[in-house]
Amino acid sequence: MNIVLNKLQGGSRGHYQLLAGLVLMLLLGVSALLYIEHHGHIVTGMNNQFVWGLPDVFSIFLMLSGTGALTVALLASVFGKVEYEPVAPLSGVLAIAMVLTGLLLLMLDLGRPDRASQAMIHFNPKSVLSWNLYLYSGFMGFVGAYLWTLMEPGMRRFTPWAIGLAFAWRIGLTTGTGSIYGFQVARQGFDSAIFAPMYIALSLSYGLAVFVLVLLLACRNNNIALGDALLKRLARLQVIFIGVGLYFVLVHHMTNYYFTRNRDFECFILFDGGIYTTLFWLGQILLGTLVPAGLLLHPGIAQMRVRIAASLALVVLGAFAQLYVTILGSQAQPLPLFPGRQVSSSFFDGVVNSYTPSLSEWGLGLLGLAMVGLIVIMALRLIAFLPQRLDDAALQKHRAKQALAAS
16 A cells, blocks of 8 residues: 555644543443342343343444444455445444454343353353353454454565455354344244344445444544545445345334234334334334435535535434344344233233333443553554545555556
8 A cells, every 4th residue: 555654643722622521421330230230130121021232232243333334444445435445444443343353242231241261161052152252352363353454565576365264253143143033933033044244234324324424433533634535435334335235124123023923023113112113114114314415415515524424423323223123122022932822920021021221231342442542552553554634635646556556
């Protein structure tokens, strides 16, 4: 790459404000973690009916977004999109930070994080969660190798191989994440093979949204000129990814509604689910999908930086709404212990389950977000991963050099 990369300077007021906010979130998250570890999961909103809670929503979001953020590096190093090469290192750093934090957050929510090593020593091949320990570790290893090939001039010829292997591993990894829920045959809201491709599609949208938000923030705090051409390409790409994700979501709900055994659950989510129905239609579909797609389709979107940031923030909020409805809404519907029969007892049989996230669970989620931010800032401060220029003239010059080298 004929690109000058610099370290994050971090001398602006906005940088220190961001750092202070992340440290505050980290302290609150650590306090919540210690509180849960001391008192146990009884202090959370989880119970016998809700075995997955709000921290799992944060964890799955970080994992999906981390794998999706690597798409920019794939476009640059495999498909030859030279305009993305200057930001490819940032894509890899963000991918490692989010996947690592998502995996750690999942372990912290298991109840005994000090015994997480037992899952690797005593591997259970029938557990998708056991697979993920190796899938996510392998993914971070491949992405780390990719970043190494970018930093070592003598290793540049191996860059396409490194990112290609990382992307292939990422497909298997996200398939495993979707299979965690797709293999849950006892839950009507899960138990579907479409979760694997749907999570792959959603990860593209979530990951790109987070990546562009981080890029905008890094350029602003580091005085990097960000050109309109690159922003316009990223905005159009985001619209495509939003559309692909929406397609799989619609297919998932339509097929679920088609099967009689799942129709009660679909009616619950789509019409009678209270908070879950509101989050689905208002949060996921309207604010998280249709509104940002419409905003990003504006012809002059490249000059509308605030609109781009607002649209991507809506995509992220829609992602949380979608995962909240999927993970928690599926547990709210009572289990069909005896299909075709009405079940009633003193142990909540046939009753819609209720769940309210506790402050400690919100704190654990904030811990995950703070860790991602601090890891990314530390990596950018220690290693030169940020391009010196991203304006249209610099990208045009880089494109011309690459075309000359190829000829």
